[in-house]
Amino acid sequence: MYTIRSYEKVKTLEEAYELNQKKTSTIIGGGLWLRLGNRAIGTAIDLSELGLDQIEETEDAFIIGCMTSLRTIECHEGLNRYFHGMMGEVMKGIVGTQFRNTATIGGSLYQRFGFSDPLTAFLALDTTVELYHAGEIPMARFVTMDYDRDILVRIRVKKNGGQAAYQSFRNTKTDFPVLTTAVSRADGRWQIAVGARPGRAALVEGTEALAAEPSEEEIRAFAAKASETLVFGSNMRAGKAYRKVLAEVLIERAVRDVLHTAISSER
Template structure:
């Protein structure tokens, strides 16, 4: 419940929405897209709801290199319309069917929830975000997550260059928020014969619900990139050790840091084995 809520406003443009959001008289304000964050929110500070419905669009456009999502696209629509099996697998773990039907891309990224399965998956795919913060901006999702500055997200671009991927989530029950999640994706230019000689041209490994927001594990990714499948198999143990340290996990009310580290080790091994044994 928003106990101090005073106004509900429906602006006619993104520029007007941002002006309302930044108006000190109406602050603190909250953007409303699918309504999920508002339905679950308990706070005593929010004074203004800024309804973005109708402003962001709900289309998914496919180009030869990427999918471009309007901010109003629902998670359920991403699963149906984006032909990236790894992403479909990851998004199927987001809450319940009702939550996936309500949750929007702009709302999910805008909230920057630390446990978000969507953020971990999109970060692995090297997504970029377009938005408005007084002027139009475009930046990598990784930089957006690190920056923490507010941004009204209007579009998300998802590259299609990664051919293999695996996503893992640990939670109390399947529809609950993650205690830890992890993604591994590969780009492979061609499969060798025998398969063990196939080279991983690009690798991205990401980890979320650490309990901090999702991050890229660059050293772990580099430990895989450029290697053949057989070399990755040989180096699984040191790669797991790098990931456990680089993930910078910590303890929470649910689990200890040591338990999260073990999850990282396990999921990195499972993910790499799955991708090199396909």
């Protein structure tokens, strides 16, 4: 359990950023991860009055505020229409509905958990992260950055006209995933992210070698090569060798899902 000395419901992001520069300060998202620790928090910074719990759909992007719950993303009509139900698939394995009603996307992405389902998914999409101090940066860069005292304000997912799919594997329902895989294809170019390796999600390199319309043989060969180039590790959920085999299978499945999505959306 954590303790809080002072609780500040901020009126501006500037105020939140200033308060957060002190080492003992902490931004509070849904508080679900924080509550597992034993921190003595000097100032708890509550962003809930800044209107950041919304998803805005514009002509060319979805803009998701950091206080948006995972459940709101899971059920968002526009996101699921555009990405063919992908967001429902990404979120559905995370504990339970009540949990996802409280967990925020800001808390989920800022922590850059290795096991994170949303981190893997947004990494494979055309996503940028808006940080209060550092500004807008590509998700691919954000995922490799060290923690600092910045604030994740919003993410922007570009409508790039592509298709996307998500695959994950859990030993038991509601447990942390053993492996996560997200795949997208836009303008014939593939983007493939693999997470829970168990390290942070990473992009597969060399995806330009995968044809825009690959044959079954090409999909299998590509997935086998991709799993060779990624770095896997072992933890209590699975060993390194098992994850490597699993990655091959999940990449194959997600690539096929993207191809099927493209066919069904043409009809």
